[in-house]
Amino acid sequence: GEDVEQSLFLSVREGDSSVINCTYTDSSSTYLYWYKQEPGAGLQLLTYIFSNMDMKQDQRLTVLLNKKDKHLSLRIADTQTGDSAIYFCAESLNSGYSTLTFGKGTMLLVSP
Amino acid sequence: GAVVSQHPSWVICKSGTSVKIECRSLDFQATTMFWYRQFPKQSLMLMATSNEGSKATYEQGVEKDKFLINHASLTLSTLTVTSAHPEDSSFYICSATKGQGAYEQYFGPGTRLTVT
Numbered sequence: 345g346e347d348v349e350q351s352l353f354l355s356v357r358e359g360d361s362s363v364i365n366c367t368y369t370d371s372s373s374t375y376l377y378w379y380k381q382e383p384g385a386g387l388q389l390l391t392y393i394f395s396n397m398d399m400k401q402d403q404r405l406t407v408l409l410n411k412k413d414k415h416l417s418l419r420i421a422d423t424q425t426g427d428s429a430i431y432f433c434a435e436s437l438n439s440g441y442s443t444l445t446f447g448k449g450t451m452l453l454v455s456p
Numbered sequence: 457g458a459v460v461s462q463h464p465s466w467v468i469c470k471s472g473t474s475v476k477i478e479c480r481s482l483d484f485q486a487t488t489m490f491w492y493r494q495f496p497k498q499s500l501m502l503m504a505t506s507n508e509g510s511k512a513t514y515e516q517g518v519e520k521d522k523f524l525i526n527h528a529s530l531t532l533s534t535l536t537v538t539s540a541h542p543e544d545s546s547f548y549i550c551s552a553t554k555g556q557g558a559y560e561q562y563f564g565p566g567t568r569l570t571v572t
Contacts, residue, residue, distance in 0.1 A: 379563075386460075386549050386563040387500070432499065443490070444561065446499040 348447035350433050355453045362420040364450045366433030369414060373435040376409060377444070378418045381430045390418070390431075420452075428454045457483050460552050462564035469540055469571055476536045477567045479550030485530035486552035490561070491523075494547040506533045540571040 347369040356362045368376070374395050379387040393400045393407045393416070400407045406419040420427055430449040459482040469475050479489055488507050492500040504525050506512040512525035522544075524536040533552075537544055548567045554560040 384566070384568070386462075386565040387551075388563070389561075443502050443505065444500075448497075448499045 348433055348435055348445055350431075350447035350450045352448065353451050353453070355455065356423050358423060358425055358454055358456050360423055362418075362423045362427070362452055362454075364418045364420075364431050364433075364452065366416040366418075366447055367414055368416065368433070368435050368445075370435065370437065370445075371411075371414065372437050373414075375436045376407075376416050377432075377434040377436070378405075378407065378416075379432040379434060379446075381432065381449070383429075387432065423452075423454050425454045425456060428452055458552075458554050458560075458562040459483055460486075460550065460562045460564040462548075462550055462567050464567060465565065466568040467570070469569070471541055471571055472539055474536055474538045475540055475569060476534055477548055477550075477569075479533045479535070479552065479564055481531045481552040481554075481562070484552075484554050486533075486554065487530065488553045489527060489533040490551045490553075491525060491533075491535050492549045492551070494549060494566070496547075500549060503535075537569065540569070542571045545569055545571045 349367045377392040378390045380390050381387050404421045408417045430451050432449045433447040434444045461480045463478045491503045494500050502515050503518045504512045504514045506525050506527040508527045508530050514520045527533040551561045551563045
């Protein structure tokens with residue numbers, strides 16, 4: 345079955361880099377996603393990576409995928425207080441509108 | 457853009473009453489909409505998948521007679537929580553797909569339901 349695991353909490357200082365990790369179990373995963381959720385709000389898609397890619401960079405965000413170990417990470421460079429939120433890792437099995445399986449989320453707290 | 461709205465953003469109702477939550481895609485047509493439920497400090501759990509003009513597909517363990525879903529148009533899906541009880545209190549989030557890719561799934565801001 346599908347299972348996505350994340351560490352629950354990460355605390356960093358403003359200006360440092362943050363690395364949020366995620367592991368998944370289904371090797372059939374085609375797309376892997378990172379979402380951001382601010383308090384009381386819905387989910388915002390930050391970035392996604394196709395399973396045949398190793399890395400994707402988008403401004404301050406870098407996604408690394410180790411398909412062999414089924415490990416996904418999100419690095420946020422120059423972390424700002426506005427980055428404080430819950431970050432969800434998610435996977436889908438194909439490029440169709442298949443359901444997303446979410447991890448439990450990592451709460452990122454950025455202190456000044 | 458791809459904006460999804462939900463109404464209301466929060467609602468408090470008495471036990472035994474029914475509550476309707478609307479999910480709208482404001483600037484695109486969504487053939488598929490999803491309804492999720494999120495408990496505090498928990499992940500999103502998919503409740504049902506809703507396709508325009510057809511019956512919703514419910515996930516295992518979700519009571520379809522309790523959580524009524526209607527997807528009457530390409531821009532509107534509704535979730536009605538019937539005979540609500542305190543254990544139904546949760547954050548309900550909808551999403552809508554703009555295309556075939558799951559990366560084109562856009563989320564609404566959520567509705568906080570509190571049943572007293």
